[in-house]
Structures are given as structure tokens and as C-alpha cells.
Amino acid sequence: MKSDLDRLMAERNYAALLIAGRAAHNPPMHYLANGAKLGEATLLVKKRGEDPVLIVDAMERDEAARAGLKFLDLAKYNYLEILKEEQGNRLRAFYAAGDATVLFRTNHP
DSSP states (O other): OGGGHHHHHHHTTOSEEEEESOSTTOHHHHHHTTTOOOOTTOEEEEETTSOOEEEEOGGGHHHHHHHTSEEEEGGGGTHHHHHHHTTTOHHHHHHHTSGGGGGTOOOOO
């Protein structure tokens, strides 16, 4: 159950979970995004002790809102240009995007 997730993460010493890709045929994304029909470029970040956050492209904003989770719109960060600069490495592109890096910072050991 979702209510057990933080405990399970702590037991395994996970600071965060990162789930990438569309929700279709992706049970972790489907479950944690509350069944929202999200597309290929979607990332979900679940930090231990915090609610999940979706990172979506502009066309996914309405569907991300239906998930009932906080979300960031990639258009705000010029993500496609950054992704090109990072040679397709999505995690590095998110770090390079600036404000989005707050999702990945942790105080957990």
C-alpha cells in the first residue's frame, strides 16, 4: 500500500524513487500517479517522507493535474534544449534544469 512506501524505503535505505515513462504498461507509474494516463517523457520522483512529484511536458499538464499530485511543467525549464546538451541523458538534464534539482536533493544518509 502507498501508506507503507516510506517505511519500505527507510528499511532499504532508499532516499528516493525515480520512475520514468508512460503509465501504460508501467505498473509503478500507474500506481503512484493514481492511474493518470501520462506520456513517455514523464518522470515521477518520490522522496522518502514526501509526496510524489510528477515532471511532465506541457501537453501532459491536465492529465498530471488529474493525478492529484504536485507537478512541474518541463516547458518552464527549456528542457528539450537541455536534453540535447546532455546527449539524451534525462537525469542529467533534470539536474541541469536548475529549479527541478530540488527534487533530487536529500538529507538522508
